[in-house]
Amino acid sequence: MQLTYYVAPWDADDAEQPPEEVQARDGLRWGYVAADLDRFTRMALSRQIGLLAFAPAERYEIVWSAVALALYEADRQPAPADLITAGWQAITVAIQTEARHHGRDLIRHKGTTRRSYVMYWDAAAPRHISSPENGIVERLAVDQIWPMLTAGQQEALAALAVHGSVAAAAQALGKSTAAVHVIARAGRLRFKQWWHEGETPSLPWGRDRRRSEPATHCPAGHERTSETSYIKHTMWRGKPKRQIVCRICREERRAGGRS
Incomplete structure (x- = not known):
């Protein structure tokens, strides 16, 4: 592959490799010079978009190191595009890692704080520090x-x-269970409104995953055991559904249909 900003006579796959004296020029491999690394580094940085998590000098060092590493790890003449891509990928991974360590969400809700980060630092961390502020406020x-x-x-x-x-x-x-659920939900919402007095309350982050005890009898009153019932896996509106089928009810329906 030939690029307009760089011409390498040995760029083709079937071309001969450069002579040893060319490879050793300026102490770099494959005929590249120090100015090439600088140019490839700047071109990789120009492709970067989104969050700038490092100072300009630090970003330059990350990309330059990745370009140099890719150059010296190559077992044959690397194309300029390969070196530029290596530098661009290195700064992208570094920014993603830095953002994750600082709680920045770059995947689902870009530009916001990750929920797991807030849960840890707002809930778990206070247990290990001496400040009683959160407990007093609550x-x-x-x-x-x-x-x-x-x-x-x-x-x-x-x-x-x-x-x-x-x-x-x-x-x-x-x-009734439904009545208690409705009243408790209204109480939580009212509590949240007063907690965020003068502000817009935040939406719930999770869901109540508590489950009641499984029913011991089917709707018809037959006891559910491994002999009298089985689990049927079906699809409903594109989603898997798990249904408990009563064998006794099924046989009664079949008998009624035959009669």
């Missing part, structure tokens, strides 16, 4: 916001905190 906030909730919301949230699940809290309060 306790004061609970004491100030709790009276703002309705009596039903306080009751639902307190029961949920004690019993650990919506089903257990509903049983303790003598209410």
Whole structure:
């Protein structure tokens, strides 16, 4: 491959390699000179787009080192485009690594802080430092916001905190699971609004993955065991679905169809 900014007579695949005296010129391999490394480095930097995580001098050193390494690791005459690409890839990887170490998200939500970074430094790190600020702020906030909730919301949230699940809290309060879920959700939203008083509340970052105990009987009342039921894997709207099928109900439907 021939490029307009660099002409190498041995660039073709079947061309002879340069003589030894050419390879040793300026102490570089394959006939390249120090000015070539500088030019390739600057061309690789000109291709860089997006976040600039390093100072200009540091970016230059990263790319120059990658270009020189690619030159001396090559077992045959490398093309200028190969050296430029090596430098560009090196600065790209370095920027991605630096951004990840500092919590910058460059994949899903570009320019924002990664959720895992916030979770670690805002939740885990305070456990290992001496400042009690977060704990004090949270306790004061609970004491100030709790009276703002309705009596039903306080009751639902307190029961949920004690019993650990919506089903257990509903049983303790003598209410339906759906009712406790709705009341507790309204209480959380109201608490968040007061916590972010004067600001727009942030959206939930995760989801409640707590699961109730699996049903021991099918809707018809038949006990679910390994002999009376089995798991059927199907697809629903392009997504896998797991369904528990009762063998007794299936046989009853078949018998009803034959009759």
